[in-house]
Structure formats: C-alpha cells, structure tokens
Amino acid sequence: MNKRATPKYKYQNLKDYLIAKIRSGSLAGSGRLDSEPQLCERFSLSRNTIRQAIQELENEGYVYRIHGKGTFVRNATPVNSRKIALMIYDTAYMAHPVTGGLIRGIDETLSRNGYILDILASKRSFHDENLMRLAESYAGFLIGTYQLDELMLAELEKISLPHLFVKNYPMNHDVHAARINFTHAGFLAAEHLIRTGCGNLALIYSGDRIAISAEFKEGVYSAALEHGARLRRENIFIADFSDRLAVPEICAELLRHEDRPDGMICASDELAIALLAELKRHGVSVPGDISVIGCNNTENSTLTTPPLSTVDIPVMELGRRSADLLLRMIHGETAQPELLEPSLVIRGSTR
Missing domain, CATH: 3.40.50.2300 (Response regulator)
Structure with missing residues (x-):
C-alpha cells in the first residue's frame, strides 16, 4: 500500500519558490523583496502565510529585514552564510590577553560548527548603507565594544540580523548579551x-x-x-x-x-x-x-x-558561550542571556 505524501503547507510552497528565485540569481544580492501586500496579491495568500514564509527565510539566512525599508536578499553564497563578524573598537586590542582569550573561545566554537570568524574595527563608520552591506555578508554579529553611538545602536535594531553583545555592552540599553558578573x-x-x-x-x-x-x-x-x-x-x-x-x-x-x-x-x-x-x-x-x-x-x-x-x-569560556548563543539565534532559537561568574586567585601581593 502506497504511503500518502505529506501535504505541503502554502507557506512552504512560497518559501521554496523564493529560495529557487534567490539561488537562480533572479533576486540579486541586496535586492528587495516585494512588500507583504504585494506578495499577498500576487500569490493570493494571507498576510500570516506570507509572514511565516519570510520568517523562515530570515531564520535560514536567505533574507534580512530593515525596519521601515523592507526585506532584502542576503548574498547567500556558502561562504558568506557561514561567516560571523566580531566587532571590537580597535584591532590593536587583539593583542590584549583578555580580548585574545575571548577571540580564541569564539573561534574555537565557530570553527567546530563550520563557521568563519572575521574581526572588524567598530571605530569605522558602520552607519546606514555600510551596515546594510555588512548584514548582507554575515550570518550574525558579535559585538565586543561599548563604544557605539546611538545611531549605530538604532541601525543594529533595524536590521534583523542576529547580534549579541559580548562582555562589554552599552549602558541604558536592553540588549542581548553574554556577560561576566x-x-x-x-x-x-x-x-x-x-x-x-x-x-x-x-x-x-x-x-x-x-x-x-x-x-x-x-x-x-x-x-x-x-x-x-x-x-x-x-x-x-x-x-x-x-x-x-x-x-x-x-x-x-x-x-x-x-x-x-x-x-x-x-x-x-x-x-x-x-x-x-x-x-x-x-x-x-x-x-x-x-x-x-x-x-x-x-x-x-x-x-x-x-x-x-x-x-x-573566564574570557575563553565567555567566547565559547557567546558563539554558541549566537549560532542558536541564527537558527531561530530563543536566546537566553549568559552571566558567567569570576573567581578569586590569591598570590603574594595580599596578606
């Protein structure tokens, strides 16, 4: 007796269609998708169905959203979709043992999961279109600096790309973070x-x-x-x-x-x-x-x-935890903040 084929939901048909268009190059990298009302009219689907399809495309790294501007196709080559950017204020900080330990922990976890780590200096201008281009090139951001201005923080919130603050974080902002106590x-x-x-x-x-x-x-x-x-x-x-x-x-x-x-x-x-x-x-x-x-x-x-x-x-462990947390966010899982505990090391400079 033949088994019945599992029925495909309407949002899956739309999702498969859009993936095929993206892979064929018909929707070039950084090209904008039609708006929700346009997709509803074109495919005779409800807005909820459209949103479900777009949400899955976003979770899988095919598209990213910018609040007030629309949904854009990421340059979804195999390399770019497996790249993570770590933002630090200045690449000279890499020589510091704390930053170095953090980077080693991040890289260890990303490499084990088939991802590549890029390190970017946040004192460069990452505003507006420049940040949009970065969002096209990476699967997610780890942010290891508090030195971000209000405009940069606002742009990060507009872009739907998963991002996580590591050790440092901006004051008076509710952000996803992996931190030390x-x-x-x-x-x-x-x-x-x-x-x-x-x-x-x-x-x-x-x-x-x-x-x-x-x-x-x-x-x-x-x-x-x-x-x-x-x-x-x-x-x-x-x-x-x-x-x-x-x-x-x-x-x-x-x-x-x-x-x-x-x-x-x-x-x-x-x-x-x-x-x-x-x-x-x-x-x-x-x-x-x-x-x-x-x-x-x-x-x-x-x-x-x-x-x-x-x-x-424990900066190496913080690096490992933050990379793991970001990967879970990339795959659509709910991210719970991490808070790691320090420990006392007693030597000869105290009684």
Missing part, C-alpha cells in the same frame, strides 16, 4: 582585602561611563558596606584599564595622605602591576604596608614580585 568581581577583590585585615581601601577603575567598570565599583562598594571597611571618595581614582602612565601620579597622591589606604583594588592587572612597581620605587612594602589586588588574571600577574593576587575572568 563584574559586580561580583569587585566584591570578591574588596572582600578578600578586608578579610585579610585591610580596613581602609582605595580603588583605581575606568569610571562610570563604562558599564562593566561601573559594575566593578558597585561590587567594591557593596563589600565595603557589608564588612564595615572605609572607601573614601578621595581614594577613588579613574584611569583607563591599560593607562599605566596615570599610576605614578595616583600613587604619589595616595602616599601623601596621613591616613593612607592599606588595601588597593585595581580594576585591571595592568594597573595593579604598574602600581606594584611604583610602590616599590617609593620603598613601600607589598603586602607588608599595602596589599594590592588586580583583575583579569593575565599571564603577567604571575611574573611580578610579589606575584599579584587577582580575580579570574
């Missing part, structure tokens, strides 16, 4: 100093304009409040995470205080390593006079004298 990182650093006898803390961080930096400070404050330690306003300093040139002036300011801090928290290992060198130059014993703790657990943190206590940030 930097509030807990700051809390761990401060709590460790307090538990080892430090009661007068100081903090060097990158300021409140960067979300993860503001989170780190919040964690330090929380630990100080919970355990009754002091963190006076005059002992809070702002310096870029890699701005070692700012450290001598900060150190001199701290040492001028009669009631100087006995515990220093730095939001990056680079700042902490520079501080260790400056304290040594001034004849200050670490950890005898002042304990110092960093953040990131970079390789250089093991090479200082004394070795630097720090907070480990």
